[in-house]
Amino acid sequence: MKKIAIPFFFLILSISLSAQTKKWTLQECVNHALENNISVKQSELDYETAELAKKDAFGNFLPTLNGSASNSWNTGLTQNVTTGVLQSQTTRNSSYNITAGINIFNGLRNIRTSQRAEISRLAAQYNLDKMKDDISLFVANAYLQILLNKANLSVAKSQNLVTLEQLQRTNDLVDAGVLPRGDLLEIKATDASEKQKISVAENTVEISLINLAQLLLIKDYKNFDIIDEGYEIIQDDIAEKPVQEIIEAARENRSELKIAEENVELAKKDLQLARSEYYPSLSGFINYNTRESDAARILQGGIDPNQPSQPIGIVEATGDVVVAPNYALISTAALPYTEQLYLNDGISYGVQLNVPIFNGLSVRNNVKRSKINLKRTEFQLEQAKLDLESNVYQAYVDANGALKAFEAATVALESQELAYQYAKDRYDVGLTNAFDFSQSKLRFDNAKIEENRTKFEYIFKLKVLELYFGVPAGELKF
Template sequence: MKSISSFIILFFLTFTFQAQEKKWTLKECVKHALENNISIRQSQLDLEISEIDKKDAIGNYLPSINANVSNSWNTGLTQNVTTGVLQNQTTRNLSAGVTVGVNIFNGLSNLRQLQRAKLSRMASMYSLEKMEDDITLFVANAYLEVLVNKETAKVLKEQNQVTQEQFTRTQDLVDAGVLPQGDLLEIKATNADENQQIIIAENAVRLSLISLAQTLLIDDYESFDVVDETYGVPVNEILQKSPQQIIENARKERSEIKIAESNVELAEKDVQIAKSGYLPSLSGFFNYNTRESGANRFGQGGIDPNSPSQVIGQVESTGEAVVAPNFALSTLPPLPFFEQLYLNDGISYGLQLNVPILNGFSTRNSVQRNKINIQRAEYQLEQAKLDLESNVYQAYVDAQGAAEAYQAAEVAVESQELAYDYAKERYDVGLTNAFDFSQSKFRLSNSQSQLIRNKYDYIFKLKVLELYFGVDAKDIKL
């Protein structure tokens, strides 16, 4: 029993440790964001609503069927629904019916509503695609920021390791009387400064991880971490294309243009729907109804003893009266429930034509209002194209500038490495002091950190440009 308990405890400790050690890849971060981001969920709800609107438009083609039933009690002078006679009574009356209505023609409104619902669904899909692109790019940028901070911290730690090794060697030389005490103090100051920079860099890593976790809606900030991946600089094929080529492709592929175009089509369809109000509408109906009453009925009984006969006519030739037996009226109980429903039922059916003549200019004003909306949508489309062109040029210039900055940073690192090696050689033989040597190492560390930042900035801006060219955000690889 003890061994089983130990195994269970070990299992859960191992599981907990593995869960805490999980590190997220960029692909996992993007996938998680697309599944959980609130803005994307809202866009998905908009898409669901557009699906319901489409079902509503399809439902307009179907006939309407409505059933009704009413059961009431009346007291006082009321009409007997089975005899039509007014009498003082307390009675119960039931009526029931089924009505079917069919919209035969309503100015093509149903057809245009269905077409509009389909357009609205497409616009919702484009909005969802744009939101996914934006979130993917935002997550990629946050992820790259973490990697930049991690690599920067790594470089600082490597440089500090060199400083510590140099401190040990300098200590030996100072103890041997080869170097002055000031060189040792200079290296101590350099080590302290580097330790401060390492702390700042590690805080930047922590903050960037928290920012990424918040973007992904992950609450466990303490254990959240990303895979320490090192990305190479991609081939800049996209920069081989001209800005105009990218703009032309972006106008065909980008969601913001498709959204603006869909809005124009929706506005045009709204005008057509409004114009349907000028046309007549034709509908058909069919109704079945029946009734039942709990009131007593009057029926023919036996011969009235007080007046056994009654005159019903006269012989024209002789003037002799024609008599017949006089039957007394008697009160009878109501007929059975279903028999009454059978005897009292009826149907009605017909067509109804409505011709619009004057409705206070409502239809005309609706048409004019929607025509204005077309112009507004066209202006928005034109503005979207201008914004896209401006954004593409900006992204193109940014990518070119990032490429040049990265190349310059590479040259700077190479130069600083040579300068550092030269300074180290001079320091080792006592031809330079510790201050000059520390400055050389400081410049190398700065150039390496700048190279890291320029590299990831260049990668990100290339990906932005690829997005404008029409590459799906989910297919972009770093």
């Protein structure tokens, strides 16, 4: 049993460790967000609702078919449904009918409704696409923020290692009487400050990881981590294209402009639907019905022997009484159920024309509201075009500005690295004090952090520009 249990234990342990050490790539994060994000799921539900509305619109062209059945008991003076005679009795009556109807003409409302449903479906699809683009950008931004924070943490730790080496060397030189104790205290102060920065940087990394995990709906914050290697600037010719070319591509590809265009089309269909209320409507129907009862039948029997005749009138000219045979009425059992249904059935059919004459100005007012809404959506479309052009210009300027900032930060880092190395060499031979060396090292650290910041900012700005150019969010390269 032990031989079986031990390998099983290590198997479970290895699975657990592999799950804990999994690191997410950016593409995995984006795909996971698109599959699980609540906002994306809500947009998908909106699209499914639009699909159902399209099916509803198709159903308006189909005829209707409805059936009904009833069964009731009556006690007291009631009419026999089969004979029409009022009787004091307890009876059970049932009736059945089925009706089919078809819309022949209703001011083209069915056609307009079908067209509107298709436009609404397209708008829902564009809304879903836009939501996916937005979520992809949110995830990319959060991911790049983690990369930046990790890079800054790495800088802080590597520089503190240098400080610890200098601390040991300075301590030896102070003990030998080569350097004053003040230099040792300065290095110790620098070490304490750097350890504080490392602690802050570690907290920043952890918080940014939690933020991304929450965006991905991942609850295991403790074991969540990302791959922080291989994310360098990928040169793309999109940033070198004329801004007007990017704007034209955005007009063809961006969902927000398509949404505004579809909203205008929806408003036009709503106006057509409102105007259709001015037209008459024509519909046809056919109905089949039947009924049965368990009430006794009242039938005509033979001549009543007690009163064989009965007066039915008087001849006005002679005054003679007119008599007729007096037949006795007899009660007999109800006919069989199926026979009653056959004998009592009937069919009715016809057409119905409704002509709107006066309805309190409601149709006219609805038409005016639809015209106002159409104007509003047209203004919104124009605003969406202006906003898109402005956003593309802003993204273009931001991307180029971020590139220049990164290039400047790279040059500054190179200069600060040389200055730091020069100060280190001078400090090693005792030509400068610990304070000046610490200040040079601080400037070098800040230059490295700034270079990291501008690098990841440029990567993000470039991806925004690529999205405007029409690159799908799932195909962005990092």
